[in-house]
Amino acid sequence: xxxxxxxxxxxxxxxxxxxxxxxxxxxxxxxxxxxxxxxxxxxxxxxxxxxxxxxxxxxxxxxxxxxxxxxxxxxxxxxxxxxxxxxxxxxxxxxxxxxxxxxxxxxxxxxxxxxxxxxxxxxxxxxxxxxxxxxxxxxxxxxxxxxxxxxxxxxxxxxxxxxxxxxxxxxxxxxxxxxxxxxxxxxxxxxxxxxxxxxxxxxxxxxxxxxxxxxxxxxxxxxxxxxxxxxxxxxxxxxxxxxxxxxxxxxxxxxxxxxxxxxxxxxxxxxxxxxxxxxxxxxxxxxxxxxxxxxxxxxxxxxxxxxxxxxxxxxxxxxxxxxxxxxxxxxxxxxxxxxxxxxxxxxxxxxxxxxxxxxxxxxxxxxxxxxxxxxxxxxxxxxxxxxxxxxxxxxxxxxxxxxxxxxxxxxxxxxxxxxxxxxxxxxxxxxxxxxxxxxxxxxxxxxxxxxxxxxxxxxxxxxxxxxxxxxxxxxxxxxxxxxxxxxxxxxxxxxxxxxxxxxxxxxxxxxxxxxxxxxxxxxxxxxxxxxxxxxxxxxxxxxxxxxxxxxxxxxxxxxxxxxxxxxxxxxxxxxxxxxxxxxxxxxxxxxxxxxxxxxxxxxxxxxxxxxxxxxxxxxxxxxxxxxxxxxxxxxxxxxxxxxxxxxxxxxxxxxxxxxxxxxxxxxxxxxxxxxxxxxxxxxxxxxxxxxxxxxxxxxxxxxxxxxxxxxxxxxxxxxxxxxxxxxxxxxxxxxxxxxxxxxxxxxxxxxxxxxxxxxxxxxxxxxxxxxxxxxxxxxxxxxxxxxxxxxxxxxxxxxxxxxxxxxxxxx
Ligand code: 26Q
Numbered sequence: 001x002x003x004x005x006x007x008x009x010x011x012x013x014x015x016x017x018x019x020x021x022x023x024x025x026x027x028x029x030x031x032x033x034x035x036x037x038x039x040x041x042x043x044x045x046x047x048x049x050x051x052x053x054x055x056x057x058x059x060x061x062x063x064x065x066x067x068x069x070x071x072x073x074x075x076x077x078x079x080x081x082x083x084x085x086x087x088x089x090x091x092x093x094x095x096x097x098x099x100x101x102x103x104x105x106x107x108x109x110x111x112x113x114x115x116x117x118x119x120x121x122x123x124x125x126x127x128x129x130x131x132x133x134x135x136x137x138x139x140x141x142x143x144x145x146x147x148x149x150x151x152x153x154x155x156x157x158x159x160x161x162x163x164x165x166x167x168x169x170x171x172x173x174x175x176x177x178x179x180x181x182x183x184x185x186x187x188x189x190x191x192x193x194x195x196x197x198x199x200x201x202x203x204x205x206x207x208x209x210x211x212x213x214x215x216x217x218x219x220x221x222x223x224x225x226x227x228x229x230x231x232x233x234x235x236x237x238x239x240x241x242x243x244x245x246x247x248x249x250x251x252x253x254x255x256x257x258x259x260x261x262x263x264x265x266x267x268x269x270x271x272x273x274x275x276x277x278x279x280x281x282x283x284x285x286x287x288x289x290x291x292x293x294x295x296x297x298x299x300x301x302x303x304x305x306x307x308x309x310x311x312x313x314x315x316x317x318x319x320x321x322x323x324x325x326x327x328x329x330x331x332x333x334x335x336x337x338x339x340x341x342x343x344x345x346x347x348x349x350x351x352x353x354x355x356x357x358x359x360x361x362x363x364x365x366x367x368x369x370x371x372x373x374x375x376x377x378x379x380x381x382x383x384x385x386x387x388x389x390x391x392x393x394x395x396x397x398x399x400x401x402x403x404x405x406x407x408x409x410x411x412x413x414x415x416x417x418x419x420x421x422x423x424x425x426x427x428x429x430x431x432x433x434x435x436x437x438x439x440x441x442x443x444x445x446x447x448x449x450x451x452x453x454x455x456x457x458x459x460x461x462x463x464x465x466x467x468x469x470x471x472x473x474x475x476x477x478x479x480x481x482x483x484x485x486x487x488x489x490x491x492x493x494x495x496x497x498x499x500x501x502x503x504x505x506x507x508x509x510x511x512x513x514x515x516x517x518x519x520x521x522x523x524x525x526x527x528x529x530x531x532x533x534x535x536x537x538x539x540x541x542x543x544x545x546x547x548x549x550x551x552x553x554x555x556x557x558x559x560x561x562x563x564x565x566x567x568x569x570x571x572x573x574x575x576x577x578x579x580x581x582x583x584x585x586x587x588x589x590x591x592x593x594x595x596x597x598x599x600x601x602x603x604x605x606x607x608x609x610x611x612x613x614x615x616x617x618x619x620x621x622x623x624x625x626x627x628x629x630x631x632x633x634x635x636x637x638x639x640x641x642x643x644x645x646x647x648x649x650x651x652x653x654x655x656x657x658x659x660x661x662x663x664x665x666x667x668x669x670x671x672x673x674x675x676x677x678x679x680x681x682x683x684x685x686x687x688x689x690x691x692x693x694x695x696x697x698x699x700x701x702x703x704x705x706x707x708x709x710x711x712x713x714x715x716x717x718x719x720x721x722x723x724x725x726x727x728x729x730x731x732x733x734x735x736x737x738x739x740x741x742x743x744x745x746x747x748x749x750x751x752x753x754x755x756x757x758x759x760x761x762x763x764x765x766x767x768x769x770x771x772x773x774x775x776x777x778x779x780x781x782x783x784x785x786x787x788x789x790x791x792x793x794x795x796x797x798x799x800x801x802x803x804x805x806x807x808x809x810x811x
Pocket of ligand 1: 120268272357358435464653654
């Protein structure tokens with residue numbers, strides 16, 4: 001049941017905000033002013049729920065879970081908050097009465113882009129599910145001044161612009177200057193002899209950075225519970241360098257202050273591999289230190305020793321980015337709170353759990369000892385001690401196996417010694433999980449088999465999920481309404497009930513309505529494409545969408561190869577396709593990722609040729625929507641007929657876009673990778689297009705794979721790749737796409753595009769044939785919606801709560 005907040009003062013709060021906070025008469029208020037006014041009225045309602053929730057938790061002394069993540073990709077919050085509190089229609093009416101349009105105001109809200117992609121968005125979905133399940137789960141992150149860069153396209157090239165979002169003034173952020181965290185950083189270790197003559201390391205001459213919390217209330221569906229996401233801004237208090245101020249060197253002191261405030265300046269824009277930049281390590285440590293201090297402070301409000309700690313606190317590490325939590329919690333317990341090492345270690349490992357999100361070797365975090373020692377010398381000592389004890393137990397378990405010790409050590413030996421963050425996280429946690437069945441299997445058998453051998457019971461799977469509130473109720477209001485009219489609204493909190501839609505597939509009137517909604521969403525998307533990419537597309541063509549970060553392993557290149565192939569089939573062979581198709585791409589490339597950026601240029605080159613060709617453009621259109629982000633995904637995903645999920649098998653840990661598309665009734669064109677495998681299992685083989693080599697086949701091919709051989713045998717592939725390497729798509733620049741051609745033809749085609757090409761083309765031909773059978777297609781898409789309820793993040797969170805966190809509902 002929904003508890004609706006009292007809206008009697010709502011209009012006045014908006015008017016007061018405009019008049020007394022902005023100092024304007026209502027008649028002068030801009031849409032952005034009014035968005036802020038409405039949001040602050042909503043925020044008032046959120047605070048009431050938040051305060052009640054906190055009192056409930058305190059009163060019951062509940063176990064709390066803290067999700068530590070370098071990224072939280074929330075997207076706009078107004079619509080979501082209104083829907084979750086069940087007051088969107090009431091507020092719409094109040095505003096209408098004031099002569100205002102809620103949709104126009106909502107469109108003024110900027111996306112807080114505090115994440116790169118899947119990992120950050122997952123964290124946001126989890127917070128929504130935790131609150132909707134009335135569970136005490138909280139987020140800890142960084143309040144970056146600059147989120148992920150804004151992407152624009154110039155001459156087919158990606159341009160990056162800074163995304164300065166209102167990190168100080170967003171109506172959703174509540175600064176909590178009273179709960180600052182003090183973070184020591186840099187300095188050195190001084191060895192002293194204490195009274196008993198023992199070794200007593202001292203960390204001295206550190207600089208102090210202050211973490212200022214900014215809280216975003218997270219209200220669950222139904223309005224019963226509001227948890228919080230706590231984001232820290234780095235700040236240097238005046239007494240931070242009081243010494244220098246006192247010495248009279250005012251400018252040097254201010255300089256220092258500015259430099260420590262850089263810590264929360266910007267989100268790193270790479271979602272894999274990143275040269276070990278010192279600032280990134282400082283960011284990771286800053287987050288961890290603030291979070292640990294805050295968590296302990298909250299715990300000690302109700303306890304006076306640490307005996308209950310792991311009974312009352314669970315901490316989840318979102319990838320290895322916050323893996324320093326292992327060392328920081330140990331430091332806090334041992335150095336600050338005076339616990340014995342063994343006791344502190346039990347508490348630490350019983351509290352922490354680690355989620356792995358990648359198998360790509362270049363994305364596994366390793367930090368050179370020299371940098372770690374410089375930034376956090378005491379933590380390095382603690383890591384050494386953890387490792388010493390760990391290796392000691394290993395020699396007991398595996399006598400005479402020095403190779404194994406070498407492989408498992410937290411410290412990697414070599415020219416440049418490094419800390420292996422995944423090893424640190426595994427050793428320091430009681431639970432290690434992957435994010436899809438296949439991925440969890442590969443973590444155990446491929447990534448860290450030695451650890452699995454030692455601690456099989458630590459390893460588990462938690463297949464990702466997405467919140468149905470944002471990704472169906474909010475993003476697809478038409479479909480949400482139809483579903484609720486047909487089977488009631490239980491699905492919003494129990495997505496499995498969508499199963500009841502299955503039988504409606506036999507009702508032609510229902511199918512017709514279902515298809516009409518997709519059509520309307522495609523019209524909405526076509527308008528977005530016209531506005532952002534300046535391309536006219538036909539809503540009656542197949543909308544085939546590839547939206548995600550641009551990455552070689554995600555194989556946007558394979559998709560482009562197929563488009564070029566289609567172009568030649570029409571242009572040179574006079575083949576008439578079964579159905580017209582619009583290929584839609586959207587996604588950002590990391591600013592330093594040359595091939596990914598070149599691929600964006602290639603998509604635009606192909607689009608120019610194809611869209612201008614009078615014959616081909618009747619059948620194929622290509623569009624790239626710039627600046628993919630949550631708010632655009634909410635328009636793009638509901639408008640899809642086909643969802644491209646075509647990574648090389650074994651490389652996409654899970655994917656979550658795949659789930660959002662399927663729930664919204666798109667049919668997946670995918671490889672047997674990540675959660676695609678579980679989507680196939682859920683919807684059945686007739687309702688998905690699976691192609692390409694599976695993980696075992698890919699593994700078996702590695703080493704012996706020869707793209708040249710495939711190339712030699714396939715005139716179609718030759719024609720496509722020669723075109724890539726020709727002037728055709730280059731505009732006025734020569735040899736523009738040679739590096740893409742080269743990577744595939746001369747450098748081994750690491751992502752095996754060529755190995756899967758023919759099977760991809762075949763699957764696409766089958767799909768086109770099926771699309772023209774309107775009824776069959778509608779049934780297929782309906783079954784995708786009806787059978788993907790298990791991909792609700794509510795299901796994921798229930799699993800974590802029961803099996804990892806020991807977290808209970810607090811209704
Ligand atoms: C690491 C070190 C230095 C700088 C940046 C990073 C960094 C930042 C972000 C490394 C990785 C990421 C993001 C990874 C990510 O989004 N992974 C995706 O996680 C999803 C949620 O589990 C999965 O569904 C996707 O398969 C996975 O690619």
